[in-house]
Amino acid sequence: MTENAIEIAPDSALIVIDVQKGFDDASFWGPRNNPAAEENIAALMDAWQESGRPLVLVQHASSRPGSVLAPDRPGYAFKEFVADRLGQESLLVTKTVNSSFYGTPDLADWLTARGVRQLVVVGIQTNMCVETTARMAGNLGYDVVVPLDATHTFDLAGPAGLSLTADQLAAATAVNLQGGGFARVVTTTEVLAAAEPA
Template sequence: MTNENETTATTETATATAPLVEIAPNSALLIIDVQQGFDDADFWGPRNNPAAEANIAALMDAWQETGRPLVLVQHASRTPGSVLAPDRPGYALKEFVAERAGRAALHVTKSVNSSFYGTPDLADWLTAQGVGQLVVAGIQTNMCVETTARMAGNLGYEVLVPLDATHTFDLAAEAGPDAPRLTADQLATATAVNLQGGGFARIVTTESLVTAARA
């Protein structure tokens, strides 16, 4: 069973001794794959962090209120039977994101994990806008969020990841009762360590970002 407190504790531990967050005037908020298909528990299995959606909405509102750019990323799966295929209802953005979609400066469609391999080209747009700082949130923590953050770090962007504005699902290495398996919270912890420990991104909280953006 997943535990929201574990995800919160992971984020707080990673940021407890960190300096205050500074948000650039043109910091871009990337909201990745917050789509209705991820609500299908039968397809994905147990998830973590039920507060993710509320935190994502708070970030979107803060960015809109302060005039910073919002980028929406949507996954168009090519995998047969995927609930995220463009012809399936699950491809649609979750309602709270769709309600805010009109505020987006860019809408990227992708079919792989990295948001930098999509259409329109994200890196070209960021360069044209002079953006050097990215805030990366959405679904799934250890898949498209982590991959996008890693690549952004490699490309030289300053990357902030509010772990509490992401969620993921339990995952096994392969089918079968004896297959290695990690819970969603364990995967989220691994992502935090990979990104911050590996120098790709800094793990922060939604609250710290919203406070800094509105300061």
């Protein structure tokens, strides 16, 4: 097996993070990257449901005043393609911070009860909740796979006039996760091929 080859376990869990309508509000978030993210997330959700692998949907309930992701705002709802794929067997985790491991119900407890040791992490935003969840999963000892093209983010301003584009932030996430040993960064196509039944 080559260094970049991946194997998807029969009980690998797909963690779909914060694919909510509020992220479509360009006036709130600014320019985004990777317009193919939603199509790739949908393809992965379909593959997971067809194979009977566990599917976890994470929903961000923002407590920040004026947030488009506040529970009482229309933007809190999942995007239609996710809502259409929400099955009764899917776990729904609600969180108020970046890490999906600090939500309700407890994600780690749920995974442990099922013996799940591999996570495929996708969603929004690449450098925020996806990266934070993947880092924490790596710290907790999970085998973490991140198909970067099934995520997207937005341009972001930082200190002292420093700002990065969404693509630059995604590249930084890829380096942080794989270079830092938290996760393997791959493509949706690679995951789908590895997830196919033998």
